[in-house]
Amino acid sequence: MTGTSAGRPATDVPLQALLWLFIVSMLAQPLVEPDFGWHLRAGLDLLEHNWHLPAIDPYSHTVPEWPWVNHAWLTDGLLALSFKSLGEGGALSIILIFAVVTGTAFWLAAATVRASLTSKLLALAIVLWVALPFLGARTQMISLLGLAVVIYWWERHRRGVTVPWVLLCVFLVWANLHGGFTAGLFSLGLLLAGTCLGRLMIDRGVRPVFRDEPLLSWTRIGQLALVFCLAAVITLLNPYGWLLHREIFESLSDRFMIETLREWQPVSLESRAGRWYFVYLIVLALGAGLFYRKREPLRWLLLAVFLVFSLRHLRNIPLFLLLSVSLCVEVLEEATQRLARAIRTISGSTRGWRFAALLMLALGLAALGPDHWQSVFRSGLTPAQYFRGTEYPIEAVEWIRAHRDQVGTKLFNGYGIGGFLLWWLPDTKIFIDGRMPAWRVGDRWIFYDYVAVTAWQPPELGVLSKYGVDWAIVETASPLAVALEATRAWESPYRDRKVILYVRRP
Numbered sequence: 185m186t187g188t189s190a191g192r193p194a195t196d197v198p199l200q201a202l203l204w205l206f207i208v209s210m211l212a213q214p215l216v217e218p219d220f221g222w223h224l225r226a227g228l229d230l231l232e233h234n235w236h237l238p239a240i241d242p243y244s245h246t247v248p249e250w251p252w253v254n255h256a257w258l259t260d261g262l263l264a265l266s267f268k269s270l271g272e273g274g275a276l277s278i279i280l281i282f283a284v285v286t287g288t289a290f291w292l293a294a295a296t297v298r299a300s301l302t303s304k305l306l307a308l309a310i311v312l313w314v315a316l317p318f319l320g321a322r323t324q325m326i327s328l329l330g331l332a333v334v335i336y337w338w339e340r341h342r343r344g345v346t347v348p349w350v351l352l353c354v355f356l357v358w359a360n361l362h363g364g365f366t367a368g369l370f371s372l373g374l375l376l377a378g379t380c381l382g383r384l385m386i387d388r389g390v391r392p393v394f395r396d397e398p399l400l401s402w403t404r405i406g407q408l409a410l411v412f413c414l415a416a417v418i419t420l421l422n423p424y425g426w427l428l429h430r431e432i433f434e435s436l437s438d439r440f441m442i443e444t445l446r447e448w449q450p451v452s453l454e455s456r457a458g459r460w461y462f463v464y465l466i467v468l469a470l471g472a473g474l475f476y477r478k479r480e481p482l483r484w485l486l487l488a489v490f491l492v493f494s495l496r497h498l499r500n501i502p503l504f505l506l507l508s509v510s511l512c513v514e515v516l517e518e519a520t521q522r523l524a525r526a527i528r529t530i531s532g533s534t535r536g537w538r539f540a541a542l543l544m545l546a547l548g549l550a551a552l553g554p555d556h557w558q559s560v561f562r563s564g565l566t567p568a569q570y571f572r573g574t575e576y577p578i579e580a581v582e583w584i585r586a587h588r589d590q591v592g593t594k595l596f597n598g599y600g601i602g603g604f605l606l607w608w609l610p611d612t613k614i615f616i617d618g619r620m621p622a623w624r625v626g627d628r629w630i631f632y633d634y635v636a637v638t639a640w641q642p643p644e645l646g647v648l649s650k651y652g653v654d655w656a657i658v659e660t661a662s663p664l665a666v667a668l669e670a671t672r673a674w675e676s677p678y679r680d681r682k683v684i685l686y687v688r689r690p
């Protein structure tokens with residue numbers, strides 16, 4: 185026996201400690217998510233009104249009669265509760281909540297397979313590094329956790345460890361926390377369909393295909409099918425009933441939104457996220473080809489379907505990364521064992537490569553650096569000061585608070601700062617924010633009109649008159665700013681390096 189326990193080298197302890205630190209560093213992210221502001225505002229207002237949900241949109245002056253369905257109403261309320269209860273540390277508590285939620289999701293995904301702690305931590309470090317552009321205070325992390333719970337439950341259930349009815353509680357809570365519960369239902373339905381197909385194949389004598397995957401009996405498949413149907417029905421137990429499902433469907437089927445918003449675009453090598461993702465896919469595929477020999481059609485079916493989803497839309501990358509964690513763990517476990525045996529054969533000791541791994545991990549931590557933690561704590565404890573170093577217009581917000589009499593009543597704002605303004609200017613009705621890409625009432629197709637006034641050349645300034653806009657927060661040097669500068673109908677009482685305020689002349 186050597187090291188700290190039987191069969192485990194002493195160098196595993198510092199390696200695991202550094203891996204934990206690296207993982208925690210990536211999970212803790214500053215509050216820069218554009219939609220966080222409106223989620224927080226919705227939660228704070230929910231608490232102020234004794235958990236009474238608004239029937240129509242209370243935040244915009246452009247589509248105020250829209251029957252808004254907040255698919256994350258319970259999450260918003262719980263976040264606001266934490267934010268209010270901790271005073272000055274409220275924003276920091278939000279960072280910690282999302283770090284725990286995200287970390288738990290990926291840890292559950294890794295826990296579905298048997299492997300050493302070092303392999304699991306190494307896989308998590310790799311996957312989270314690739315997922316870094318998508319982490320932070322995003323309510324989508326709630327659905328990552330929900331999907332991880334479903335997959336973890338599935339792996340244990342088909343081995344007879346868990347009871348099927350637990351899943352009903354999962355979907356009841358999930359449907360009120362975030363609209364991404366549809367990903368869980370889809371995954372469960374896909375696994376159920378694959379299991380039925382596998383059972384048919386086995387009944388027909390095609391057993392070797394499912395050699396390494398336990399398949400349920402027809403009795404248990406029928407029981408699971410009933411649970412699946414009840415889980416789908418139980419998601420109707422939310423404040424909006426079936427309207428929640430309709431809103432999700434309409435949002436996911438809006439072609440203009442999908443073709444315009446960046447998060448709905450296909451993966452591209454032009455972005456850092458796309459490049460790292462493609463590298464991960466290539467390395468994972470090579471590793472699976474070299475070190476993975478199990479026959480698990482259900483796992484490959486789930487991975488293949490979500491791989492297609494992720495390549496079509498950037499926002500689906502975290503879902504595939506979550507599902508691929510277990511495969512990454514097993515590939516790393518086998519690869520490191522073979523590497524250790526080879527090095528031990530050549531040099532008689534594996535201490536050298538373990539210290540090399542420690543050195544590389546230390547360099548990775550240095551790449552994040554103390555500036556990262558400084559950003560995290562500044563955004564959590566003094567968010568107003570933190571936002572001065574970002575592109576969010578906190579300076580303009582402070583000027584507006586002090587000069588309310590110099591601005592109008594119907595604002596135009598950029599899509600990316602709508603949620604931020606709802607957080608920092610709660611008494612101001614906004615033009616658009618992240619809730620509204622699919623909203624249409626009569627001739628008011630708000631997202632299309634927004635694109636017309638910001639992306640067309642020249643900008644369609646008639647949109648501002650259409651909505652009665654009498655003041656605007658416009659990004660400095662943007663096409664819209666150039667267009668407004670060229671007309672005498674607008675004047676500018678304030679400008680800085682980030683934005684220019686325009687007020688319509690009487």
